[in-house]
Amino acid sequence: MIGIQCALKCEAESLIQHFRLKCISQKNFFPIYFNKTIFLIVSGIGKVPASAAVGYLYALTGESPFMAWLNVGVAGHKTEELGKGFLGASIHDRSTKKCFYPIFPWKLTSELKPIVTVDEVEKKYNDDALYDMESSGFWQAAARFSPLELIHCYKIVSDNLTAPPVKNPKWVLSLIEKNLSEISFVIETLLTLVQEIEKSDVAPDLSLFLEKWKFSETEKIYLKRVLQKWHACSKESIWKQDLLGLKSAREVLIYLDQKVERSA
Amino acid sequence: MFQLIYIEKEIQDHPRTVFLTKKFAHANKIVIDHYGEIFNRKAQNFRLQKKQPALILAKKNPRFVLETPPGFGLGLENHYYFSHLLNCPFDCRYCFLQGMYASAHMVFFVNFEDFQKEIETLSHPKAIFFTGYDGDSLALESITHFAKDFLPFISRASALFEFRTKSVAIRPFLESTPLKNCILAWTLTPEKMRRAYEHKTPSLEARLRAMEELQKRGWNLGLRFDPILDDSEALHIYQTFFKEVFQRIFLKSIHSVTLGAFRLPKAMFKKISSLYPEEILFARGLTEKEGTIASNNKNLLSFCLEEVLKYVPKEKVFVCEK
Numbered sequence: 001m002i003g004i005q006c007a008l009k010c011e012a013e014s015l016i017q018h019f020r021l022k023c024i025s026q027k028n029f030f031p032i033y034f035n036k037t038i039f040l041i042v043s044g045i046g047k048v049p050a051s052a053a054v055g056y057l058y059a060l061t062g063e064s065p066f067m068a069w070l071n072v073g074v075a076g077h078k079t080e081e082l083g084k085g086f087l088g089a090s091i092h093d094r095s096t097k098k099c100f101y102p103i104f105p106w107k108l109t110s111e112l113k114p115i116v117t118v119d120e121v122e123k124k125y126n127d128d129a130l131y132d133m134e135s136s137g138f139w140q141a142a143a144r145f146s147p148l149e150l151i152h153c154y155k156i157v158s159d160n161l162t163a164p165p166v167k168n169p170k171w172v173l174s175l176i177e178k179n180l181s182e183i184s185f186v187i188e189t190l191l192t193l194v195q196e197i198e199k200s201d202v203a204p205d206l207s208l209f210l211e212k213w214k215f216s217e218t219e220k221i222y223l224k225r226v227l228q229k230w231h232a233c234s235k236e237s238i239w240k241q242d243l244l245g246l247k248s249a250r251e252v253l254i255y256l257d258q259k260v261e262r263s264a
Numbered sequence: 265m266f267q268l269i270y271i272e273k274e275i276q277d278h279p280r281t282v283f284l285t286k287k288f289a290h291a292n293k294i295v296i297d298h299y300g301e302i303f304n305r306k307a308q309n310f311r312l313q314k315k316q317p318a319l320i321l322a323k324k325n326p327r328f329v330l331e332t333p334p335g336f337g338l339g340l341e342n343h344y345y346f347s348h349l350l351n352c353p354f355d356c357r358y359c360f361l362q363g364m365y366a367s368a369h370m371v372f373f374v375n376f377e378d379f380q381k382e383i384e385t386l387s388h389p390k391a392i393f394f395t396g397y398d399g400d401s402l403a404l405e406s407i408t409h410f411a412k413d414f415l416p417f418i419s420r421a422s423a424l425f426e427f428r429t430k431s432v433a434i435r436p437f438l439e440s441t442p443l444k445n446c447i448l449a450w451t452l453t454p455e456k457m458r459r460a461y462e463h464k465t466p467s468l469e470a471r472l473r474a475m476e477e478l479q480k481r482g483w484n485l486g487l488r489f490d491p492i493l494d495d496s497e498a499l500h501i502y503q504t505f506f507k508e509v510f511q512r513i514f515l516k517s518i519h520s521v522t523l524g525a526f527r528l529p530k531a532m533f534k535k536i537s538s539l540y541p542e543e544i545l546f547a548r549g550l551t552e553k554e555g556t557i558a559s560n561n562k563n564l565l566s567f568c569l570e571e572v573l574k575y576v577p578k579e580k581v582f583v584c585e586k
Contacts, residue, residue, distance in 0.1 A: 089292060089294050090294055099301065101270075101294070101296075101301065101302050101305075103308065103312075103313060103318075104267070104268060104316060104318075105312040105313055105314075105315040105316045106315065106316055107267065107316065108267050108268075108292070112268075112292045112294075114294070143307055146307075147307055147308065147309035147312060148305065148307050148308050148309075149308070149309050149312040149313060150312075193312060196312075197309065197311070197312065200311070200540070200541060200542055201541065203541075225541070228541040228542065228547075229541075229546075229547035229548065230547075231542065232541070232542050232543060232544045232546075232547040233544055233547050233548055260547060260548050261548050261549070263548060
């Protein structure tokens with residue numbers, strides 16, 4: 001699963017159409033759109049709304065420990081060509097002076113550029129960086145919930161020294177559309193990483209055990225690990241008559257431990 | 265090789281940094297204040313990062329040289345280690361670095377000259393300095409030129425030095441005259457276990473060939489059978505393995521042999537096994553004792569020791585217990 005955060009509806013529109021996202025409900029605090037694996041939230045401008053939107057979406061979608069996160073939006077740059085897209089190489093929060101570094105565990109096809117998150121619209125563009133108003137808030141919230149490798153920002157240049165910022169939703173929509181294929185690639189890549197990490201964390205048959213016996217929270221953690229061990233050691237089914245006859249969760253855990261050790 | 269290089273501001277103009285930024289002209293470069301900003305952060309996933317690690321160029325600050333933990337050694341008066349590299353490009357499933365570091369990125373400390381100054385103050389004929397503790401000594405030789413740059417220094421030093429590796433990057437040693445105070449030590453594992461657990465490493469055959477080349481030229485070799493890895497056919501596998509190794513590596517070239525069971529500190533074991541829950545190595549055949557998780561097949565280590573002693577006198581054999 002991936003959570004995409006956009007500040008503006010016009011930044012989200014192309015993605016909503018491309019991925020055929022459906023609106024969850026207009027009654028939410030933030031507009032949210034989704035399909036099977038993608039959730040998109042429109043936060044409003046600024047790092048505090050971005051941060052709040054990430055937290056809200058995380059809670060709403062069931063608090064998955066391996067959710068990917070992508071911030072998509074426009075940004076200003078001194079000289080870069082309008083419409084050019086970049087992945088954030090670093091995120092510097094101008095007001096707090098904090099700096100964050102995304103991690104790229106895949107072969108990069110996008111160009112990288114540092115992002116500076118500002119509180120007011122930037123018009124000077126002093127550094128060779130993309131100036132936005134959300135990335136820092138987005139990153140700090142998402143980093144509380146997911147591994148850092150799964151959190152990224154994709155920014156498209158909408159203004160520079162010769163073309164000042166304009167409030168034109170159609171213009172913004174066209175910029176995002178122009179970068180859809182690269183954004184889609186990043187989304188697919190992140191979803192693949194999520195699948196991989198989720199697959200490695202799975203404990204087959206866990207739910208069947210939880211249905212049949214009553215485990216304490218500590219025992220559940222132990223059960224998950226011992227089932228993973230069993231599946232690392234054996235391709236056989238664990239479900240044998242002698243297991244089914246056990247009464248307590250404790251007996252089950254002892255039984256599983258012994259099965260694992262004898263599986264050699 | 266690296267698509268992303270982080271560079272500490274302070275060493276931007278260091279000659280090794282300049283060399284590497286030219287060598288990797290197409291890589292993205294990001295200037296940082298300190299490598300810890302990238303390397304030590306929480307919530308990183310070592311397994312994911314290992315797919316595409318970045319290179320971090322940094323300056324090592326004191327202390328450059330550390331004493332080895334108890335239980336590691338070759339019977340000398342002082343055993344030290346130093347690390348010009350944190351992490352390595354290989355992906356050995358049993359490696360403690362997966363549990364020690366939050367990140368799989370490779371940190372390369374470019375200020376060799378500072379290491380050398382401190383080594384000089386500690387160097388004496390009954391001291392040994394190990395490299396390759398926090399990362400393979402030679403695996404990134406084409407980038408770091410670590411061996412190439414250190415060999416002239418070692419040739420002037422009174423202490424012993426050990427390079428420990430699984431790589432076959434032996435060119436600096438082929439281009440140098442053999443040094444009596446230098447041990448080139450290979451971690452060797454039977455090919456079946458190598459395939460299962462030492463991902464991205466040169467084959468046993470390639471390592472033995474590299475060792476044979478150096479043997480011909482008169483270098484001192486170290487054999488590191490650590491960890492010894494269990495298997496349903498382990499006794500037979502190790503017996504055949506030792507026979508092959510000692511047929512090809514002659515006693516007169518062998519400086520020392522070390523052996524050790526598979527073992528990890530409990531905290532590291534917990535972290536690594538949660539990164540790779542599907543890994544059989546962490547699933548069974550282990551016991552915990554005094555904060556260490558270790559193979560419970562004590563017979564295997566004893567068996568291997570007996571086998572090794574058939575080929576090498578006991579004065580040259582050391583068992584790592586911790």
